[in-house]
Amino acid sequence: MIPTVVWGTGNVGRAAIRAVEAHPALTLAAVLVHDPAKVGRDAGELGGVGRTLGVAATDDIAAVLAARPRAVVYAASGDIRPDALADIGRAIRAGAVVVTPSLYPLYDQRNAPPELRDPVLAAVAEGGGSLFVSGVDPGWGNDVLPLLVSGLGTEVDVIRCQEIFDYSTYEQEESVRHLIGMGHPMDYEPLMLAESVPTMVWGGQIRLMARALDVELDEIRETMDRRALERAVRTRTMGEFAAGTQGAVRFEVQGIVDGEPRIVIEHITRIHPSCAPDWPSPPDGVGAHRVVIEGRPRIEVTVEASDEDANRSAGGNATAVGRLVSAIDWLADAKPGLYDALDVPLRPAVGRLGRRPA
Template sequence: MIPTVVWGTGNVGRAAIRAVHAHPALKLSAVIVHNPAKVGRDAGELADAGSELGVAATDDIDSVLAAGPRAVVYAASGDVRPDEALADIARALRAGAVVVTPALYPLYDQRNAPPEFRDPMVEAIAEGGGALFVSGVDPGWGNDVLPLLVSGLGTTVDAIRCQEIFDYSTYEQEESVRYLIGMGQPMDYQAPMLIETVPTMVWGGQVRLMARALGVELDEIRETLERRPLDETVTTRTMGTFEKGTQGAIRFEVQGVVDGEPRIVIEHVTRIHASCAPDWPVPPTGDGAHRVVIEGRPRIEVSVEATDEGENRSAGGNATAVGRLVGAIDWLVEAGPGLYDALDVPLRPAVGRLGRK
């Protein structure tokens, strides 16, 4: 079995612990935490796994990496700390580990990543013999392997649209929801995630990845953005109150333009309450969904809804993103050292996991 470390125990880390424990080729060897209150607690408790797993969380990163883990699921956030995430992942690669993570957006399309992100990873892999696969938590498969797979069912393809549609009132990342994307902030608040060019920095790599797979050249990548205020004050279960008149919904697109037309589009429709912007796209049921639309002949539409941690579809999206990453670990171990992307790493059946708890 492959000794595997989970680094971080937030929304992604909790799902990662459960996924590693359930995978027949992997063995949970350590859990790294930053919060002193979590040190010493059992991984099963931290992950809501339903039972203890016999692995106590630690903040001793040096000792964990010195033990030579074969794989690391890096689940700590890179949203507001990209430099720290880059340094952490480089440490794990220099220790010889296979690393899977959603934390470094620029490496979704690793071949065209900025040198300041790609070069340190290549150097760390050369030094330690590790491997790295980065895939999104929004989730990555919804913006690469799924649309590409479905596109192959069409006779003609005019455009590909990938949508994430979510009500984040059940989400448990208040800092990201309130300050990174600006929910509950005044309408003149400049949310970091919505600054011009930032959506392209985050999702442009996936647009380029799909263009590469489809064999088309992009003229450019464009962005669109719409925002709506809350019509009424709302109270959420996990993050408290969001006042009337503050930002309640956002809708943006990252568009890959081919021959002057947006042909490859990643769209996000995000609300803090279902009552805001009801005329925008909504999920078929519940709090959220991921949707792929292939415009052409025939027109094909696929919606995916996932639930985890109760009825929380936001957590379900995290869990499927984690499933993609954790499910790649044993393939990456066999593939050997290198920097990989979604076109390299196959999405495989859940061999050995049917009926496994």
């Protein structure tokens, strides 16, 4: 069994606790939290497992890493925790294989900026751990799935990856309101939508797909469109969003090949279905991830996942976490290093079919 730590218990961390507990090759060794109110609470309660797991959450990072766990699921948000790179470096130097969605530039680690890549490689050399970064949007929807589906076509003109979501189900108000701008006046400039930021976040996945397809990118471009709410709406998790404030966002990060957008990651997100009704909507009105291969034949694959009482955003988190957690035993057997989605194979659910943890 591979002793595994879950670091952080937000949207991603809750799913990670469940994924580690369900994996037959892993054992939950510790749960690290930053909120003092969570210290001492059982991991099963924090993860929504439905039973106690006998692992009490702690904020003692030094003690947890001193025990030299074999793996760490780093689930703290890189958006709002500036120490994420340093945290991950500490875990790698302690000899752990680390999986995380928190360091966007390392989605395509070979082309990551030296100021991010070099500290990770130094930690690997010092401690013998490893790192695999894959997105929570989810990563597989912007790398391995579109690449797999592209191989089914005879002619491929455009690869388009879409996230289409109603953010009223998303339980991270800080990100929804302030990073993305939902509920703010239309002249508010949210950080996540600022020029070049979408490329910073998703450009690595564009470059990763281009590398796998053996094509040269001319450049990466962005498009952006925002819509205001025509009426006030109230959400279950985040309260009211006023009329006239931002209610929907649609943007693309485009990989340009021979002057044309050929590899596209598109996000269409709303705080309520009534906003921007002319934009694409998910089949159930709540959320989906979609891959469209424009070519011959045209291929469209839509993935809907739900978790935590049919919550679509939680389902997306859970599948992203599943990709990361399922990679741990492969990484534990591989040599120490810095890995990306083209290095780490998709792992089948060995030992989990039809079984639930006792």
